[in-house]
Amino acid sequence: MNLVSKSLQGGNSITTKAEVYYKVSGSVLVTHIFSPVEMLVITNDKGEFKMYNVKENTISQAQAADFSSENSFIHDFLNDNTNDMGLRKMGFQLQNTKVEDNMVITSWLPPLDVSTKMTRAELVHENYLPIYMAFYGKKEKLLSKIFYYNYQKTGELNIPQTITEFQYLPNGDSTITKRNYSDIKINEQVDMKWLNYKIPDNAKTIK
Amino acid sequence: MKLVIFFFYFLFFIFNCSSQYSISEELKFTQYLIDNNQYRDAIFILKKQNTSEQKTEVADSINYYLGWCYYNFKILDSSEIYFSKVKTEPFYKKSAFYTMFNQAYQKKSVEAKTSLQNISTGTDSSLAKLKNLEFAGISLLEKDYQSYEARAKNFSGNYFPISQEEKNFSAYYSQLKKMKKKSPALAGMMSAIIPGSGKFYAGYKGQALASLMMVGILGISTAESYYRPFERSEKKGYKNAEFITLGSLFTIFYIGNIWGSTLSVKLAREHAVREINDQILFDMHIPIRRIFN
Numbered sequence: 001m002n003l004v005s006k007s008l009q010g011g012n013s014i015t016t017k018a019e020v021y022y023k024v025s026g027s028v029l030v031t032h033i034f035s036p037v038e039m040l041v042i043t044n045d046k047g048e049f050k051m052y053n054v055k056e057n058t059i060s061q062a063q064a065a066d067f068s069s070e071n072s073f074i075h076d077f078l079n080d081n082t083n084d085m086g087l088r089k090m091g092f093q094l095q096n097t098k099v100e101d102n103m104v105i106t107s108w109l110p111p112l113d114v115s116t117k118m119t120r121a122e123l124v125h126e127n128y129l130p131i132y133m134a135f136y137g138k139k140e141k142l143l144s145k146i147f148y149y150n151y152q153k154t155g156e157l158n159i160p161q162t163i164t165e166f167q168y169l170p171n172g173d174s175t176i177t178k179r180n181y182s183d184i185k186i187n188e189q190v191d192m193k194w195l196n197y198k199i200p201d202n203a204k205t206i207k
Numbered sequence: 208m209k210l211v212i213f214f215f216y217f218l219f220f221i222f223n224c225s226s227q228y229s230i231s232e233e234l235k236f237t238q239y240l241i242d243n244n245q246y247r248d249a250i251f252i253l254k255k256q257n258t259s260e261q262k263t264e265v266a267d268s269i270n271y272y273l274g275w276c277y278y279n280f281k282i283l284d285s286s287e288i289y290f291s292k293v294k295t296e297p298f299y300k301k302s303a304f305y306t307m308f309n310q311a312y313q314k315k316s317v318e319a320k321t322s323l324q325n326i327s328t329g330t331d332s333s334l335a336k337l338k339n340l341e342f343a344g345i346s347l348l349e350k351d352y353q354s355y356e357a358r359a360k361n362f363s364g365n366y367f368p369i370s371q372e373e374k375n376f377s378a379y380y381s382q383l384k385k386m387k388k389k390s391p392a393l394a395g396m397m398s399a400i401i402p403g404s405g406k407f408y409a410g411y412k413g414q415a416l417a418s419l420m421m422v423g424i425l426g427i428s429t430a431e432s433y434y435r436p437f438e439r440s441e442k443k444g445y446k447n448a449e450f451i452t453l454g455s456l457f458t459i460f461y462i463g464n465i466w467g468s469t470l471s472v473k474l475a476r477e478h479a480v481r482e483i484n485d486q487i488l489f490d491m492h493i494p495i496r497r498i499f500n
Contacts, residue, residue, distance in 0.1 A: 025242045070461045
């Protein structure tokens with residue numbers, strides 16, 4: 001699928017254009033960024049992260065659970081995890097459920113290791129599809145909120161074509177990121193070039 | 208007659224095609240199960256296949272998938288058996304490296320080295336570099352520093368899937384070489400003079416303080432009961448019941464502290480080596496995953 005991401009923070013705006021590919025085997029997520037710079041970002045379910053600069057032939061690598069492709073929204077939608085958007089897997093526990101105006105609102109308690117920063121998460125479904133997710137800190141202070149909309153049915157899957165994310169920073173500032181996905185393809189329709197791309201053996205490692 | 212022969216050939220062709228079709232479907236389904244971490248179900252399906260009746264490449268696929276399932280279950284002995292049965296590409300090299308890693312993890316260094324020696328890298332210089340790194344890892348696990356040094360000379364540092372691990376191995380080598388051989392006898396003697404000091408020398412600072420306090424308090428109580436009995440009517444000295452009780456306790460703890468100090472030196476070293484060995488195995492594993500997955 002194609003991706004146009006616009007981020008806005010403190011009056012500065014960055015627009016990123018990319019193609020996103022996902023392979024179920026090994027949960028390989030490949031993001032081919034072609035603007036502002038050509039980059040290839042590869043992650044998998046084990047949290048192995050590679051960022052390859054095609055022009056400079058340089059690569060930076062890292063490994064951490066946070067980098068796992070299973071944390072991406074694509075994984076949740078393709079693996080039918082939309083009922084909890086992966087919260088349960090992250091250690092969140094369902095606290096309560098309520099129905100308001102045909103919307104199912106679930107409240108989740110965070111795992112102990114993040115409970116000092118985060119007090120709860122809220123997930124809202126409409127017609128069995130997630131439309132809103134929010135994370136709260138102490139004193140019900142909003143940490144981030146995400147809106148999922150413009151759903152498109154592709155095969156058996158419903159995938160949101162627009163995701164808008166608000167991140168509230170401790171200094172009172174905020175970051176707004178709007179991601180527009182388009183031209184969603186599955187199975188044989190997908191061009192496998194970037195999914196099977198082999199990073200050259202002579203790529204220079206950078207920190 | 209020709210018709211009968213043709214009929215039999217036709218039947219054989221149909222039967223053969225249908226069996227090949229079914230096994231390829233089974234393997235596709237197995238791949239789907241593995242992709243979804245359903246290893247138990249995948250093993251159930253794979254175990255139903257008779258590899259002796261299959262073509263080599265099909266049998267290799269079955270053995271590779273079984274090896275992979277058991278590997279993900281962390282049943283490394285079974286994983287090793289199935290991986291070692293794979294003889295043809297596309298799974299041969301990956302299976303061969305995983306066979307070696309399973310053996311190294313199970314502390315079968317000799318078998319691991321043999322498996323690694325038998326992997327033919329051909330003209331593939333990147334696989335030759337990986338092979339060299341794995342040999343270096345096994346040498347470090349065996350604490351065969353001479354062999355490690357010979358392998359480390361071939362570290363290129365310019366092949367990104369293994370460059371970080373090459374650096375890590377150099378760091379582990381330095382750590383292992385710097386590791387002082389502490390004396391258990393000295394630790395025992397130190398604890399005999401100052402209770403707990405032997406444990407401090409071994410590196411267990413918290414335990415050292417606990418031992419000093421425990422033996423110290425018991426020692427002081429024992430001395431006090433010797434010179435100043437609890438009841439006026441009681442006798443002074445070693446015939447005092449309180450002194451006998453506290454003295455016995457003090458003796459047990461004092462000797463225990465000496466014995467524990469001698470053991471703690473050995474334990475501390477084993478613990479430190481085990482930690483480094485775990486890191487070596489981790490760094491042997493990651494490049495294999497990076498290159499083949």
